[in-house]
Amino acid sequence: MVSGLFTPATGRITVDGAPVTGINPRIGYMFARDALLPWRTTLANVAFGLELQQQPLDRREARARDLLRVTGLGGFEGSYPSQLSQGMRQRVSLARTLATNPDVLLMDEPFGALDAQTKLVLEDEFLRIWERDRKTVIFVTHDLFEAIAMADRVAVFSARPGRIKSLVAIDLPRPRSVTGGRFGPHFQELYDRLWDDLRYEVVAAGSPPS
Numbered sequence: 001m002v003s004g005l006f007t008p009a010t011g012r013i014t015v016d017g018a019p020v021t022g023i024n025p026r027i028g029y030m031f032a033r034d035a036l037l038p039w040r041t042t043l044a045n046v047a048f049g050l051e052l053q054q055q056p057l058d059r060r061e062a063r064a065r066d067l068l069r070v071t072g073l074g075g076f077e078g079s080y081p082s083q084l085s086q087g088m089r090q091r092v093s094l095a096r097t098l099a100t101n102p103d104v105l106l107m108d109e110p111f112g113a114l115d116a117q118t119k120l121v122l123e124d125e126f127l128r129i130w131e132r133d134r135k136t137v138i139f140v141t142h143d144l145f146e147a148i149a150m151a152d153r154v155a156v157f158s159a160r161p162g163r164i165k166s167l168v169a170i171d172l173p174r175p176r177s178v179t180g181g182r183f184g185p186h187f188q189e190l191y192d193r194l195w196d197d198l199r200y201e202v203v204a205a206g207s208p209p210s
Helices: 042-046 048-052 057-070 086-099 116-133 144-150 185-202
Strands: 027-030 104-108 136-140 153-157 164-169
Touching: 027 086, 042 048, 042 057, 042 086, 048 057, 048 086, 057 086, 086 116, 116 144, 144 185, 153 185, 164 185
Parallel strands: 027 104, 104 136
Antiparallel strands: 153 164
16 A cells, blocks of 8 residues: 555545455446447456356356347447447446446446437436446436436535535436436536535636626
């Protein structure tokens, strides 16, 4: 452990009451970029975490095939990342993250690099999978529409140093579509409330806009 490089912070992180002290196999992480291994096929990329867990070949391939089907990539098992679009690669990344069946998903702007239409498709795809599995998800995004459409609770962070400024419950009914209630009055109320909290953090030095 390297000491002296970080400012001590208060608080702690636990999963089901147990402190997080290192790599936790119960937590899955999805990057903003797919980070797929270019020399591996789609099937082998999805099965990579299961391979590290030393699960039998037939079991990990069956799990990977099932997740590729769920994410709409059935038939692309033998394709390499270079043969896939960015949206398809993100689907592979999502399948890889889900493959080890983690209890908690950490998602760092997973759809932020996609074009607008592909982003909507993958957001709806993720909501559909979430409705099936109901995993705990911590989802980082700069998109207020995305935050409201997908979350049960939104934490608004302040500018540097980052602190939780407010927690807003999202009481929209489920199951949801990312576009279904976007133009409804309650969605707009939630958007306005979040933007009121956030807008002063966006402008320089936190000063109110003129």
